[in-house]
Amino acid sequence: MTSTDATTHREVNPRTSGPGRLIIALYAVFVVGSLSRAGFQIATRFHEAPLAYTLSAVAGVIYVVAAVSLALRGPRAWWVSVVAISTELLGVLAVGLWSVLDPAAFPDATVWSNFGRGYLYIPLVLPVLGLWWLWSTRPARLAR
Template sequence: MSSSARPRMTGIGRVLVIVYAIMALGATGRSFVQIVERFDEAPLAYTLSALSAVVYIVATLALVFAGRRGWYVVAWVAIVFELVGVLIVGTLSFVMPELFAHPTVWSWYGMGYLFVPLVLPFLGLWWLATHRPVAQPTGATTAAVAS
């Protein structure tokens, strides 16, 4: 881990990673049990639970490695996808409740998770916007390419 990436994982950055990891574990466990035990009862809801688990896993990893340019972009994509997902699923669960007779992580804007799924992406996007990766000196890379 580079020294420029180390300060990123303190304070709110560390808390975000921990909360994302907890959500990843919770969503993964929930979706696994739902799919194994009763997938035929609500395939849409349980597939969305599994999708949210994947998004939380990717977001957790991307936040941990966000000091690297590629992972920073992955973090943005994952968290924006998460935000869009929770807003769409949350809205549909109120407008078309028959689609979500069985709850997902994002149903009712994450009410079953104390609305953490609704608040978390806003915090994640704020953190990413205020903690851009530090540009690495290109002198060594340029010198290596020139020779």
């Protein structure tokens, strides 16, 4: 088999094509944004809002797991993506509700506070899109 044949018969990851590319790119942007912001805030003024800054760092780690697992092939990576993105959705809903009901607990915003209002609600919409995309590219469907 020539190198050309090898590249044309290479297994393609369906999660990285079409809308999947945009979803992965958005996760990558949120990785950089949330981790850099949380890192700076934790390093310079953690005492002002430890809960908010810690939650932003946790969100950033979840975004890393989601972005990497979405980009990988195989059923295991698919399941890691489902768990990461489901955890993200639960986090956005829980922190969003908490920050609305008890604003004093969040003297500074997190990625997920107020359901991601400070990020144009993308943190609320992104996991829904991510789960939809995972469902569309689930391994059982691809095996048919």
